[in-house]
Amino acid sequence: MDTIALKMEGICKHFPGVKALDRVDIEVRKGEILALLGENGAGKSTLMKVLAGVHQPDAGSIYINGSKAVIQGPRSSQALGISIIYQEFNLVPNLSVAENIFLGREPRRVRGVIDWKRLHQQAQAVMERVGLKHVSPKTLVSELGIAEQQLVEIAKAISYASEIIIMDEPTAVLNGEDAKQLLRIMLELKKQGMAIIFITHRLEEVEQIADRISVLRDGKYIGSANAGEVTRDDIVKMMVGRDITDLYPERNEKLGQPVLTVEHLTVKGELHDINLTVREGEILGIGGLMGSGSTQLSKALFGLYPNMQGTITVNGQTRIRSPREAIDAGIALVSDDRKGEGLVLIMSVFENLLLPSYRRISAGGTLMQRAKQTSIVEKWVDLLKIKVHDPAVEAGTLSGGNQQKVVLGKWLQMNPKVLILNEPTRGIDVGAKAEIYQLMKTLTEQGLAIVMISSEMPELLGMSHRIAVMHEGRITGEMPIQEATQEKIFLYATGGK
Ligand SMILES: Nc1ncnc2c1ncn2[C@@H]1O[C@H](COP(=O)(O)OP(=O)(O)OP(=O)(O)O)[C@@H](O)[C@H]1O
Numbered sequence: 001m002d003t004i005a006l007k008m009e010g011i012c013k014h015f016p017g018v019k020a021l022d023r024v025d026i027e028v029r030k031g032e033i034l035a036l037l038g039e040n041g042a043g044k045s046t047l048m049k050v051l052a053g054v055h056q057p058d059a060g061s062i063y064i065n066g067s068k069a070v071i072q073g074p075r076s077s078q079a080l081g082i083s084i085i086y087q088e089f090n091l092v093p094n095l096s097v098a099e100n101i102f103l104g105r106e107p108r109r110v111r112g113v114i115d116w117k118r119l120h121q122q123a124q125a126v127m128e129r130v131g132l133k134h135v136s137p138k139t140l141v142s143e144l145g146i147a148e149q150q151l152v153e154i155a156k157a158i159s160y161a162s163e164i165i166i167m168d169e170p171t172a173v174l175n176g177e178d179a180k181q182l183l184r185i186m187l188e189l190k191k192q193g194m195a196i197i198f199i200t201h202r203l204e205e206v207e208q209i210a211d212r213i214s215v216l217r218d219g220k221y222i223g224s225a226n227a228g229e230v231t232r233d234d235i236v237k238m239m240v241g242r243d244i245t246d247l248y249p250e251r252n253e254k255l256g257q258p259v260l261t262v263e264h265l266t267v268k269g270e271l272h273d274i275n276l277t278v279r280e281g282e283i284l285g286i287g288g289l290m291g292s293g294s295t296q297l298s299k300a301l302f303g304l305y306p307n308m309q310g311t312i313t314v315n316g317q318t319r320i321r322s323p324r325e326a327i328d329a330g331i332a333l334v335s336d337d338r339k340g341e342g343l344v345l346i347m348s349v350f351e352n353l354l355l356p357s358y359r360r361i362s363a364g365g366t367l368m369q370r371a372k373q374t375s376i377v378e379k380w381v382d383l384l385k386i387k388v389h390d391p392a393v394e395a396g397t398l399s400g401g402n403q404q405k406v407v408l409g410k411w412l413q414m415n416p417k418v419l420i421l422n423e424p425t426r427g428i429d430v431g432a433k434a435e436i437y438q439l440m441k442t443l444t445e446q447g448l449a450i451v452m453i454s455s456e457m458p459e460l461l462g463m464s465h466r467i468a469v470m471h472e473g474r475i476t477g478e479m480p481i482q483e484a485t486q487e488k489i490f491l492y493a494t495g496g497k
């Protein structure tokens with residue numbers, strides 16, 4: 001049985017009010033990719049944090065290479081050959097890539113001074129293994145995009161020469177090519193004999209690279225299977241406990257007047273002459289590859305570029321020059337960077353949900369106002385099925401997908417006229433995805449106009465009424481959904497005509 005790299009048995013972990021793990025068993029072999037699957041809040045990250053030494057389990061045993069291991073903390077986890085790439089990044093923005101990778105382990109000269117030359121050479125070597133060839137090891141992490149930061153995390157993990165690598169939704173922040181590149185790297189690591197635990201909500205990735213799957217639901221171990229022997233529907237059923245037949249609802253058919261009109265929108269160096277309109281009840285999908293400018297467009301629409309040229313109007317009147325003006329005009333932005341822009345992690349779920357609408361509800365403390373706030377919060381927790389046992393807890397303690405739902409709820413609470421969604425279902429499990437899509441449909445029926453930026457082709461094609469595709473800060477093509485195909489979108493996204 002020496003091929004089993006890791007075995008966890010009967011692991012239990014509770015937090016105040018939550019049984020996050022309830023007698024969970026998993027095992028991973030050497031040279032195997034195990035996909036750890038489950039709904040948002042199922043306990044995946046918690047289980048991995050037990051392995052990483054971040055949480056102490058209440059009960060259960062861990063065996064590494066057949067011997068019982070006690071993981072006292074992160075250092076002891078590392079010493080046992082375990083590396084983890086967290087769902088939320090852990091890099092130091094003001095240090096260089098090389099410094100981040102070798103933090104606390106920098107090569108030194110005799111007198112103890114850092115040997116910069118060697119540091120940079122060693123960093124370069126691991127960076128090449130993860131495809132970070134175009135970045136200098138001296139670059140500050142704060143200057144990197146989100147995909148590059150992810151690759152730095154992975155470079156750091158493999159630099160520890162670990163035998164067990166845990167990747168908690170590593171592809172969630174990556175688009176098409178970058179995600180594929182990462183899957184290739186994982187296959188490479190597997191070939192080298194590493195045991196990999198891979199958490200993802202993208203089931204096509206599971207089909208592509210996983211050898212086996214293990215599923216958790218509500219903190220409980222549901223089962224395992226060889227990846228080749230189960231269909232996607234089987235997996236979904238194990239995860240959510242029911243079949244999901246229609247992921248994408250029928251589109252809203254009653255489109256009204258144009259609500260959002262954008263004319264000649266230009267932001268120097270970022271966006272060039274963007275023109276678009278979105279009507280009441282319509283979903284305009286925006287496609288494009290990484291760096292296409294779609295995120296910049298979402299920011300510009302929310303008034304985040306004071307130096308922008310051109311006009312943004314809502315219902316024919318308002319000009320948007322700042323986020324305040326955007327909010328007042330009824331524009332809401334669900335950003336793709338929930339940690340940076342969407343959520344205040346140390347504030348409660350309650351406060352986060354009420355944040356942008358505080359002015360309207362008036363932040364006072366009378367009992368009646370408090371009761372109103374509570375009912376609003378309960379409404380969103382209910383509607384979005386946010387898994388939280390008490391909204392007074394810090395938003396940072398929620399599972400990743402549930403944090404995303406809080407961001408969505410907070411902006412919907414504003415009752416916007418135009419909702420800009422940047423990667424709305426990133427990190428959201430399939431069951432919750434279906435619910436969010438249904439909610440989007442209901443909102444469009446009530447007249448909401450939605451701009452949805454998405455790197456997921458099925459989502460773009462499944463939800464939009466029209467699709468505009470961006471490349472290098474321009475809109476290179478636009479089409480009604482009846483004419484949209486994956487090939488066409490790809491062609492425009494790469495700048496072709
Ligand atoms: N530090 C903490 N304090 C309190 N509760 C926590 C803490 N960490 C996790 N939880 C709770 O434990 C449960 C499991 O969360 P976990 O993050 O493991 O879910 P997950 O399966 O990784 O979900 P996702 O797919 O959304 O990332 C959730 O109910 C979560 O709110």
Ligand SMILES: [Mg+2]
Pocket residue numbers: 044045046087168399400401
């Ligand atoms: Mg998680």
